Amino acid sequence: MTKTRIITLFLLLFAAAINAQQKVIPLYNGADPGSENWTYNEKVKEYNQPTFHGSVVYDVSRPTLTVYPADPAINTGTAMIVCPGGGFYILSMTSEGTEVAHWLNQKGITVFVLKYRLAESLTNDPATELFTNLQKKDFNEKIKSIVPLSIADGKEAIRYVREHAAEYGISPSRIGIIGFSAGGTVAAASAFKYTAENRPDFVAPIYGFLPHELQTDLAKDEPPMYIAAASDDQLGLAPHSVELYSKWLAAKFPVEMHMYVKGGHGFGMNKQNIPTDTWIDRFGDWLGELGLLKPIDPKVQVHLDEEEKNRKVNAERPAKDWAFIKKYEEENSKVPAPAEGENRVVFMGNSITEGWNSWGDPAFFTGKPYYDRGISGQTSGQMLVRFREDVINLKPKVVLIMAGINDIAENNGPSKLEDVFGNIVSMAVLAKSAHIKVVLCSVMPAFRFPWRPAIDPVPGIAKLNTMIKDYCDQNHMVYCDYFTAMADDRRGLPAALSGDGVHPNLAGYKMMEPIAEKAIAQALGR
Known part of the structure; x- marks a missing residue:
């Protein structure tokens, strides 16, 4: 067998192996809507001309x-x-x-x-x-x-x-x-x-x-x-x-x-x-x-899959449990009354908070009176609705509130920054009235949302963080500034600290932890 024929045979076998991996999926189950009565069947013709070279498929019904x-x-x-x-x-x-x-x-x-x-x-x-x-x-x-x-x-x-x-x-x-x-x-x-x-x-x-005629309003x-x-x-x-x-x-x-x-x-x-x-x-x-050629960190991917699932569930929840109050209902019922001298802390937030204890760095919470009450995908309004069940009723000495990123991402539709800030202030006021010391956290850096790539989050994050910091300064509350320590030149999360540019990886959480501990100590000292 000549060298040319060997190469040709190899290429044919390689092509056959590739094709064997391919799967053909009917797009619709049952009849195709709108063409149920079409009777012609798909055909293929080979061409060798400048305009069409190779396979041409026609009569697709x-x-x-x-x-x-x-x-x-x-x-x-x-x-x-x-x-x-x-x-x-x-x-x-x-x-x-x-x-x-x-x-x-x-x-x-x-x-x-x-x-x-x-x-x-x-x-x-x-x-x-x-x-x-x-x-x-x-x-x-x-x-x-x-x-x-x-x-x-x-x-x-x-x-x-x-x-x-x-x-x-x-x-x-x-x-x-x-x-x-x-x-x-x-x-x-x-x-x-x-x-x-x-x-x-x-x-x-x-x-x-x-x-x-095929275009509509954007x-x-x-x-x-x-x-x-x-x-x-x-x-x-x-x-x-x-x-x-x-x-x-x-x-x-x-x-x-x-x-x-x-x-x-x-x-x-x-x-x-x-x-x-x-x-x-x-x-x-x-x-x-757009960051689409860089693999997603496997842990982050698992989280994104869960977040997508949560978004689907959230879309169906409004008539049932819009704020997901029942998520921690059983866990909350098992939380004992605070021991004498216990410096109990509740972390209230969204996916960044939830991920901290579930897939980010669970060791940070081990052996400490720290309770994670983050829920993936949540906006500030949803957190405000469940604030009594997931924070006040646990009787902590300190609450760390991290909110706003999902509002900016419009997870529940468009919202004004002033309303988002108002929800955060309302949580702070509720905590203060229950004699809970308040730490308001900055919104984390994000240059782009993987699930909302059309939204530019940078200006909204900067403005909301300014509003939160000013409120803390004026009301003698602790401002926990993750943003300044973690933002890169684009005002996003650098690759070393995040797999998707939004959610911290282990290195990101390791950077957050001493910042959080310092803020907790400041709040307890006031």
């Missing part, structure tokens, strides 16, 4: 996701749904699908290639049929009924991936969608009229088509967006990219656009020896800037 898992050794916990283009008649599966998936896999990203629903082809040469239809004036009318179904498939893909995040080893707050041409329509449209279940965490429409937590296109786009779609970029920019949402002089429509992963060949490298740079 049953949408699916094909999974390309990241190597566990480099898995970042980030997921990407890839939507190939093709005018809602075909899917360019090679240069806008599988090649994109393999590139992302090399970055540690788990990929789900979406085959969304398409119009029925009437010939066995779907690419030529598409080009012919594009020349006709009624083309948009022909695909008018198809586009909403394709968009619905994109949103359902996001929902599915988020619901099954743990199964694929990904974070439910790191799910993005990228699409090309018509796939760009599917991707971009997912950034409009979304729910908590199908909201993308980042979006990348590449030479996408997004007319005004929400308050629009995801970051990356856009790429070419000025010489033969279909004249470059203005769609510019308009989308301008809309995000005007609303002050994170957005980046690369508009190339040359490249035409459909450049995808094709090599033309021009700058568009490197668009995906710039996309990789952008993902890196």
Whole structure:
């Protein structure tokens, strides 16, 4: 056997091994909503021409996701749904699908290639049929009924991936969608009229088509967006990219656009020896800037999964137990009356407080009369509602109150900083009336929220910390300043102290502990 044949055989076996790992998932259980009566079946055709090179899929009536898992050794916990283009008649599966998936896999990203629903082809040469239809004036009318179904498939893909995040080893707050041409329509449209279940965490429409009728008013937590296109786009779609970029920019949402002089429509992963060949490298740079190429600390990932679960539970709790008063009900019932001379301390807070004793550094609480009453994801209003049960009734000498970060992240919707500050003051007043000494903690540094990447937390944290410190100074209370000791040059948590930029790791908690002990001693001494 010649050396060339050996290499060829090896590559074929390697490709077969890779394909064996891939899983194809029907997007819907049972009939696909809106196309229940479609009778045509998915087909594949191979092309070898400049525009379409490789596999082209057509006649998709049953949408699916094909999974390309990241190597566990480099898995970042980030997921990407890839939507190939093709005018809602075909899917360019090679240069806008599988090649994109393999590139992302090399970055540690788990990929789900979406085959969304398409119009029925009437010939066995779907690419030529598409080009012919594009020349006709009624083309948009022909695909008018198809586009909403394709968009619905994109949103359902996001929902599915988020619901099954743990199964694929990904974070439910790191799910993005990228699409090309018509796939760009599917991707971009997912950034409009979304729910908590199908909201993308980042979006990348590449030479996408997004007319005004598919756009709605922007929400308050629009995801970051990356856009790429070419000025010489033969279909004249470059203005769609510019308009989308301008809309995000005007609303002050994170957005980046690369508009190339040359490249035409459909450049995808094709090599033309021009700058568009490197668009995906710039996309990789952008993902890196968002922190999506850095693996999440396993302990932090477990916590984020739990926080996502809590958010879902919280969404269903308002009519039952909005403030989660029952979380510590049994533990509180077992807390004895304070012993004589006992310097009992309660730590009231959110996930940073809860994580301290559950996965951060439980040893800090061992053998001390310290009680952790943090609840992941909670806002200041929820803490205020449960303050009597989880603090006052435990009769501590000191309470450390850490609140505000989840209000800034809008976990329960938009809120004014003045109202957040008011909730913190109300807790302090309640404690003081119960003869409990008060320590108000600074909001921790955070440059970006992994679960709310569109929100810039830095200004709100700075303003709220100033309000808290001034209140402590004016009312002779102790201000526990974690922020000054732990913030980096960006006013965020440095990587050495946190795996996700928000929640401290063991080193972060080790830095917090002497600051907390000093604040407790100051409060007891007053």
